[in-house]
Every structure is written in structure tokens, then in C-alpha cells.
Amino acid sequence: MNENSGLYTGDGSVDIKGNPVLKSNTGNWKVCPFILGTECCERLAYYGIATNLVSYLTKKLHEGNVSAARNVTTWQGTCYLTPLIGAVLADAYWGRYWTIAAFSTIYFIGMCTLTLSASIPAFEPAECVDALCPSAGPAQYAIFFFGLYLIALGTGGIKPCVSSFGADQFDDTDPKERVKKGSFFNWFYFSINIGALLSSSLIVWIQDNKGWGLGFGIPALFMGVAIVSFFSGTPLYRFQKPGGSPITRMCQVVVASCRKWNLVVPSDSSLLYETPDKISAIEGSRKLVHTDELK
Template identity: 40%
Template sequence: MPVLGAAVADSFWGKYKTVLAGLTISVVGMAMVTTSATLPSLRPPPCAQQSAYCAPATLRQELLFFSGIYLCAVGIGAAKAVFISFAAEQFDDGDGRKSSYFSWYYTAANMGMLTAATLLVWVQDKVSWGFGYGICASFVVVSVVGLAATVPMYRILPPAGSPLKGVLQVLVASSRKVKLTVPRDAAELYEGEDVKNPLLHSPLHERLQHTDQFRSLDKAAMVTDEDLEGGDHRPWRLCTVTQVEELKTLLRLIPIWLTSAVYFLANTQAQTTFVQQGTKTDSRITIGAVSISIPAASLTSIQTVCVAACVTLYNRAVAQSSPFTPLRLMGLGHATAAASVAVAACTEARRLRIATEGDSAAAAAMGIAWLLPQYVVMAVSDASLSVGQLQFFYDQAPETMRGASTAFYFLSVSLGNLINSQLVTIVASVTAAGGRTGWFPPELDDGHLDYYFLLVVAVATVNFGVFVALAKNYTPKRVRQSRLDSLSSS
């Protein structure tokens, strides 16, 4: 949904309308879910005491509940990536506050998830599900009303037109001239200073400099006699240098984006295998005379708090002219993700050794606090890569794809989780072949989760090496100074 929402925002509605429409749809969804959880006639009756039988939900009850759930997914999913780029547009290019914005956004998002997973869950569990959902719905209503009421405050740019259309025009135009030879002098390529590019918000200010990479695409900007027939340039035969450079920029971003998708294979261990690992430890943490029991699933909340702390430190570093560029932040995220899973592998090897050396009581002797280092290191990784990726893709993406650039982040998270699921399935099948126990038996003490961690470390390390090579050879997007800029500066 973030990808679809970004496409609609960039091509038709614009970012503000897309965000407002998405949040409005989610209000309807939350209202349906709240109603389903509140009215007795719209939910199944309570299960009978001392009985294994529970009355199933009726078709009407299921339709109401699941329609509400999916409307929430559609609305929030379509709005959240667009919201990030819409808010970033409120800053001028070169404004140092834009870098801080991406990090503070990520902090706020994590604190929101932390609040939902702790306080809100407590309300739903101790008070009622309907009241908890009602709180959620109320917050979304407030956000819609606040966004609509403050519209005069915002810088609202019109949609730039379909970015896919510009990409296809370059591909079609270059394929028609495949037999031509690209000129050595880039000045011979067509830019069309007097022709406004409908795909750009500000054609005078957003013309990109020519680069030598992917030179075959430059054929789309080579002028032939057929291109100017009738007096007007034909966009499916002749494209501007800026259009060609936008496609080149996209092609340079895709490999880096793919390394981010592989990164989330390691990152997602904090919500999956790290939690499984925690269930096999002693959940009590004793501080002096006080003993606290921490459920394994709650360790993700500790990671969230650490992410917020890391982002705060990053913002202080940015204020002091830190050398951490977005690409360097992403590199730090890749490296520390591998380090976090490596720590988890060492911890799991120690836990398995304790489990095999003694009885079941001794197996729980390793306290859950041993898992804290891997969560802290993963928090550093999460904050570094996520903030760096959001900022990097927004800054480097073509102007016509600013909405889609932030959607790439959410898509990489999804792909990382899918890769992890498939890898677990394959490893479980291969290691359990021939009647062997395998790495993932029902009883974790009989398996080798540490081996799986080492496999993830190997994948993350190779992925880090690929990222470093791509980052070193990356050609950043460069905007040509327009004639209007030259006049104003002189």
C-alpha cells in the first residue's frame, strides 16, 4: 500500500490529498473495528465457562471486523510513506533541519509503536477491547481534523505526473535509436531549455547534470531530423537530458535498495528468533532486593527505547557538523546488524551448552539479561540504517518520485521479512532431511539456533560488502544551476 499510495500521490492527487484521504479511510476502518468490539450483537458471544466450545462468528460479524481491519491497512499504508515526503517538502533544499526531520520522524514512529504495544494493550486487556480501539480511532480523527484545519500552513506542490511515463519514454526513445552512436560531447544532447517538462514541478530549477554512467540511455536525448517534425518535439522519440538522468538515478538507487531489503533479513531476527531465544531463559532480572520478570516479547520495547536514544545522539552529532552522511549511516546500520546477530549466536551457543550440561532447571540458569547486548546493538543498527535510508532516498530520488522514494523503505522491510521466512523454511527442510533433528525442532534446546544465526551473519556480512562497493562507486544526483539562479546570484 505505501507503493500504491506514493504512485497516486506523485501522479494524480498530490501528497497532501493522498495523506488526507488515506487517514480518512483509516478513520472509517477504526470506527468499524471499534463498533465490532463494542456492540454485543456484532461480536461472537463469550465462550462458555468450563467448556471447550466457542460459538463462531457469523458472516455479518466477520465482514464488519475484517472490512475494518483491511480499510485500516489500506488507509494507513497508503498515507504513511507519502506523509514522510510531504513533511520533508516543507523544508527548503539545503536546510539543515531536513536531516533532523527524518530522524525525529523515525523516533516518533517508534515511540508510537511502543505506546501501542504497552499502554494501549494494557487498556484493551484490563478495561475493554472496544475502549482501546476507540482511543486509536480518536487519535486518527484528531490527526485528520488537525491536518485539514492547518492546510494554509503547508507548502503544497501539485502532482508531477506519472513517473512511470517518463521512464517508459526514455526507454522507448533510446530503443528507437539503438543503432546510433552516442556523441562524446554531452552538449550535443537535447535539454530543451525553452520547453517545460511536464514531469517537473520547477523546470527552471530541477535540470540535472549529465553523467557518463549508462551512456546507452543518452540516445534518447540525441536529436535526429524525425524528432523535430512538425515544429514540436515528440517525447516518445526525443527526451531531455534531465529525463534521461532521472532514469539513470533510479537505476543507481535500485541496487542500494536491494541491499536494504537483504539487511532486514538480519533486522527481523529481533522480532522473531531473538524472542524465541528469550523464551528459553530465566525471565527474572534481580537488581538488589528487587526482582523483575520481563517477558521475552517485551525486549523489543527495550530496543525501541534504545532506537530513540540513538536518534537523539545522532541529531546532536548533526548539529555539530557530524561527518555521518546518509550513506555512512546506512553502512553503520549494515555492519552493526551483522554484529548484533553474531552476539546472538555467541549467546545462544552459551545457552545451549548450559542446557546440555545440566537438567531443565539448570537450562534456565542463563538470565534474560544476557540478551540485552544484542538488542542494544540492533537498536543502533535499526536507527542508523532506517534514518539514513529515508534521508538518502528522498534526497537522491528524482523529483517525480519523491513519494515513491520513501515507500521504498517500507517495501524493503516487507521483502526482508519475506526473505527471512523463506530462508527459515528452506533451512528447516534441509537440516531435518533424512529424519535428523534439524536446526528448528519443537524443543529449541535440541536444535541449533546458533547455527542459523551464523548463517544470517554470513549473509549480512556479504551484503555489507556489496553495499560498501556500491556506495564507493555511487554517482550522486547533481542539479544544474539554471539561468534564473545565475541571474539572481550575480
């Protein structure tokens, strides 16, 4: 009944309570400001730390250039590895919404810890005297890097999920909404660049001229705004249910391909579907249509 009426989404979307959702009340452009605002603020927070981090390590923690560059590179590399954790959790267990919510909280705690490490004198080494610069102590290093790597963990749940969660707000079975999805990604990357631009200019200037506590505190504030923005749209979001680990399904495809490589392909493409039903056998996934490519 819901499918024939055209009032409900046809891609299996549900609301926060797991009920089918009306197209007119949920998703689409009405929720995009919440998601785009989240991404813009999160990118501002990330680049507000990453852009000038070498300067902080050399000027405030009195590290050498080589050590500072190595620490920053290691941290940034970690930021690009942790999305593997977030992606698996989102697809297999938690769903994108709860993954973003949980990791955003971790991210915010890391930002606050980093701000405190740059604001409280006891958490910083003493100032240089006559060109002699005392190194940071173990406790000072521990607090700083604890906050820094909490941020790396937090970004692992946000980076792989926000864009796809935004795409979930547009029904693939509706031709009009499918066109709007492409426009959403244009605005999504515009939001990323706005956040990066503000960080690379304004935030860096504040850090160099007004102090690191304020320079880290402003990105932390924007991360708090990102969390508020994200949760504000909860009643209007469309949710896709997690459908199990994609790694398991990929392995199944490889094994099946090796075992059945010499089977004759039927001429009727409808026989190639995973199930005779119109919906996917995998909960939370859309059914793939037949294609003649990649035989």
C-alpha cells in the same frame, strides 16, 4: 523576479491556492510538528491494531491459531501493497496533500468501524461456555473485516506520502534548507518509533486488561488527532504539483534507452539536459543534473 529576490522557493512549490510561496511564511520547521504529529498518531493507531490482532481473533472471535495468523498476515500484506495505489494517485493526479487527506478519512472510518465491532455485543460472538466457543457469524465477520480492510486501504495513501510531503517543505535549491531536510527524516523516524512503542506497550496492556472496545477506541481517537494535526498546518504547507504517472515516464526511458543505446554521447554535458530551460519539462518535478555515473 521571484527567483532573483531569494524570497520565494526555487523548487516550484506553491501554496494551497497554487500561488508561489514565500520562504519565510511557509514550510521549513514551522510545519514539521503538524506532519510529525500526524505520523506519530497514525503509527500508534496502526500498531495499536496490528500488534495484538492475533489475540483478538483467537480470544474474541474464537478463531484457531492457524486461521488467525493467516488472517493477520494477509491483512498486513495488503497494508504493504496498497501504498502502490496511494503513490500513483499522489504523483499522477491528486498530489500528496489531498491523497493523505482522502485516505486518512478512510482510515478513520475503518478505525471507528473496528471499534464498534469490538464494543457492541451484537457484533461479537457469544462468550465461551464450558469450553464451547461459538464462532463469529457471517455478519460479525463482515463488519470486523470491513473495518480492518478500510484501515489497510487508508494506510496505502498515508505510508508513501507523509515522508515525501514532509520533504517537500524544504527547498532543495536552498543549501541551508537542504541540510534541514536530513534532520527532518531523523525526527520522522523517531516519531514512528514513539508511536510503535506506545502501541506495543500501553495499548496492548489496555486491550488485554481493560477491554477491546477501549483498546481499539484509543487508537481511533489518535487517528482523529492525526487528521486534525494534518489539516491544522494547511495554510503553512508548501505543495508540489502532480506531474503525471511516473510509470509512464519509466517506460519511456526504457524504450528510449533501447532505441538509442548506440548513440555517441556529446562531450558537452549541458546538451544532455531534457530541455535547454532551467526548469523541468515535467510539471511538479525538479530537473535532474548531469552525472557521469550509470552510463
